[in-house]
Amino acid sequence: MNIFELMMEYIKEGRVKIDREKFAGKLATVHDPCNYGRKSEKAFGKAYYDEIRWITDQICDTWVDTYPTRENNFCCGAGGGAWAMPYTNERLYYGRKKAEQIEQTGAEIVVAPCHNCRDQIMKALTKEYDLEIETFYLWELLAEAIIVEPWSEEEVEKAHAEAEAQWEHFGVELDDDWEPPE
Amino acid sequence: MSQEPIKLGKRESKLRVDPKWADVCLTCGTCAGGCPVTGVDGMDPRKAVRMAALGLDDELINSRFPWVCTLCGRCERACPMGVEILAMMRTARGLRERDKVPGPIHKGTMMSMERGNNLGIPYDDWLFLLADMSKEMEDEGFPGFYVPVDKVGARVISTVNSKEPFGEPDDMKFWWKIYYAAHESWTVSSENWEGVTWGLFGGDDESMKEQARRVLENARKVKAEVLLLPE
Numbered sequence A: 001m002n003i004f005e006l007m008m009e010y011i012k013e014g015r016v017k018i019d020r021e022k023f024a025g026k027l028a029t030v031h032d033p034c035n036y037g038r039k040s041e042k043a044f045g046k047a048y049y050d051e052i053r054w055i056t057d058q059i060c061d062t063w064v065d066t067y068p069t070r071e072n073n074f075c076c077g078a079g080g081g082a083w084a085m086p087y088t089n090e091r092l093y094y095g096r097k098k099a100e101q102i103e104q105t106g107a108e109i110v111v112a113p114c115h116n117c118r119d120q121i122m123k124a125l126t127k128e129y130d131l132e133i134e135t136f137y138l139w140e141l142l143a144e145a146i147i148v149e150p151w152s153e154e155e156v157e158k159a160h161a162e163a164e165a166q167w168e169h170f171g172v173e174l175d176d177d178w179e180p181p182e
Numbered sequence B: 001m002s003q004e005p006i007k008l009g010k011r012e013s014k015l016r017v018d019p020k021w022a023d024v025c026l027t028c029g030t031c032a033g034g035c036p037v038t039g040v041d042g043m044d045p046r047k048a049v050r051m052a053a054l055g056l057d058d059e060l061i062n063s064r065f066p067w068v069c070t071l072c073g074r075c076e077r078a079c080p081m082g083v084e085i086l087a088m089m090r091t092a093r094g095l096r097e098r099d100k101v102p103g104p105i106h107k108g109t110m111m112s113m114e115r116g117n118n119l120g121i122p123y124d125d126w127l128f129l130l131a132d133m134s135k136e137m138e139d140e141g142f143p144g145f146y147v148p149v150d151k152v153g154a155r156v157i158s159t160v161n162s163k164e165p166f167g168e169p170d171d172m173k174f175w176w177k178i179y180y181a182a183h184e185s186w187t188v189s190s191e192n193w194e195g196v197t198w199g200l201f202g203g204d205d206e207s208m209k210e211q212a213r214r215v216l217e218n219a220r221k222v223k224a225e226v227l228l229l230p231e
Helices: A003-012 A038-044 A050-059 A088-094 A096-105 A115-128 A138-145 A153-169 B045-053 B057-059 B074-078 B084-092 B105-116 B123-139 B163-167 B169-181 B198-202 B204-220
Strands: A027-029 A060-065 A109-112 A134-138 B156-158 B226-229
Touching: A003 A050, A003 B169, A003 B226, A027 A050, A038 A088, A038 B074, A038 B084, A050 A138, A050 B156, A050 B163, A088 A096, A088 B057, A096 A115, A109 A115, A109 A138, A115 A134, A115 B123, A138 B169, A153 B123, B045 B057, B074 B084, B084 B169, B084 B198, B105 B204, B123 B169, B163 B169, B169 B198, B198 B204, B204 B226
Parallel strands: A027 A060, A027 A109, A109 A134, B156 B226
Antiparallel strands: none
16 A cells, blocks of 8 residues: 555545644645656556545635646656765756746645655755745645544553563663763 | 777677667766766766776776766656667676675675675674563553564564664654554564665675565565565
């Protein structure tokens, strides 16, 4: 199963409830990652374009597509491992197309369903091309809009017992002054 | 001046390009026209295809172009003749001497083979981080939350992008919040939990297979129904 199918399952079955006020009044746009689009179609015979839009539609009142879109959408510029490679100027130059597309939509929110794409749009293109946008992972958008109801006492107790047994099994002891590793 | 002629053919070509490509590719330039890196280093996908068809394998393999290219596939999608530009570009990457692969792509792949994740996060640190962040989540309004590790019978097993525990651990909480709200039965692995396959980018098929095998082995061990790679 992929991220889209799992998120759609939770929403359709009512396992997560969405607060549509969370992003109300903000125009969103979606980015099609190459790996979920063109490359998924080639490798598995199925591209994921509708799914990204369906999920975004459940959360945001208003969103628009970029042009071009779907199978002709532009790569963010960081695909193929480029985010990790030393060719920074080339990566930023590549991304000008994505930045133009985003700017033309007038969107304030960009939804990116891929780690590389999100990093490139959020940490590189926004600054380089002075974009006035906030970038979210698709699952971040959902997580931010979910109405969280705390578990019942019974569930919490059961989870505490499981957690305690698990950390004991792994020999993990948390000191009060312990800090996560850098 | 005598120079050996370049022999063309599937057997002679390192890129395994058939000479008929020279005819299949119409040099129409549709690929190059739609490629955002056309012009960088005076290259474009059309020229790369022509180099391969003409037997200039080493020149292409040793150039930056296959790495500046993001393997996005717009060129191939647009090609009226179905030239497999992406496969060629990735083969060219795979033929680069391993110690000359740019950036951490190859080193990360080797690290993943050795320690189970691209960034070499040690076993103990991983578990401590999860235990500590589980407590944090409870304080942030998710009573009863913890990260189940190697939990047999979990419905969903998820891989992790190592950049998150390494540099942006709070980003792991997005999925955790969704799982919490959905009352999902889920788990992550104590070892070999990496979800990012740098072998795909480096053209290293063997490492890619090994990484997939480990992820599947983890999923089978806990008898999960759903394997999620949240990339």
